Amino acid sequence: MISKTAEYALRATACMGSKPDQPVSADELAKQTKVPRRYLTRVLQDLCAAGMVRSRPGPGGGYELIPSTDKVTILDVINTVDPIERIKNCPLGLKSHTKLCPLHTELDRAYAATEKAFAGVTIRELVESASPIIPLCESSSS
Numbered sequence: 001m002i003s004k005t006a007e008y009a010l011r012a013t014a015c016m017g018s019k020p021d022q023p024v025s026a027d028e029l030a031k032q033t034k035v036p037r038r039y040l041t042r043v044l045q046d047l048c049a050a051g052m053v054r055s056r057p058g059p060g061g062g063y064e065l066i067p068s069t070d071k072v073t074i075l076d077v078i079n080t081v082d083p084i085e086r087i088k089n090c091p092l093g094l095k096s097h098t099k100l101c102p103l104h105t106e107l108d109r110a111y112a113a114t115e116k117a118f119a120g121v122t123i124r125e126l127v128e129s130a131s132p133i134i135p136l137c138e139s140s141s142s
Contacts, residue, residue, distance in 0.1 A: 001114065002078055008035045008043045009081040010074060016053065017069040017123040023062030043081060050080045069124035075115055077123070086111050 002010075011033035016024055026044065030037040044063055047053035052072065053063050065072065078084060087108040090097035100108060 002084070003082040005043060005046075006078045006082045008033065008040060009047060009077050011035060012040060012043060012047070012063075013052075013065065013072065013077045013123055014126050016063060016065045017072070018127040019064075020069060021064070023056045023060065023064045025062040029063065046081045047077075052077070052080055065123070069127065070122050072123045073119050074121050074123075074126075075118035078118060084111055084115055086115075 012029050012035065015029055015032045024032075026037060026041055029035070029044070030040050033040065035043070044053060044055070048055055048063075052066060054066050055061070055063055087100060087104045090100065091104060099105075
């Protein structure tokens with residue numbers, strides 16, 4: 001449903017969101033999120049370019065979320081790096097299809113519902129969940 005890039009961006013954002021106001025190094029993010037460092041660096045550059053993340057160079061530096069975790073949704077992160085593509089016109093380019101056919105109408109409805117669901121969950125909700133499973137961390141019982 002979402003790209004690998006979007007998944008990696010969500011992992012990194014959740015990791016940074018679990019440590020607000022504390023820069024996290026690229027090495028630590030790669031380790032915690034299980035994302036290859038080179039790929040992660042490109043994702044972080046996209047997040048920085050969009051103004052969602054800032055980079056602090058030097059010792060004690062790293063990456064941190066700019067907006068508050070209660071302001072950033074899953075959809076915000078996905079839309080920053082690789083938006084969900086809605087179906088606006090016939091993907092087959094059929095001129096007689098001035099509206100979407102029933103198949104593509106239903107697919108687009110599913111995409112709309114997915115966007116709505118992702119827009120309803122903030123990064124704070126993810127990292128402060130009451131679930132005993134902590135995002136991006138090995139549980140202590142393992």
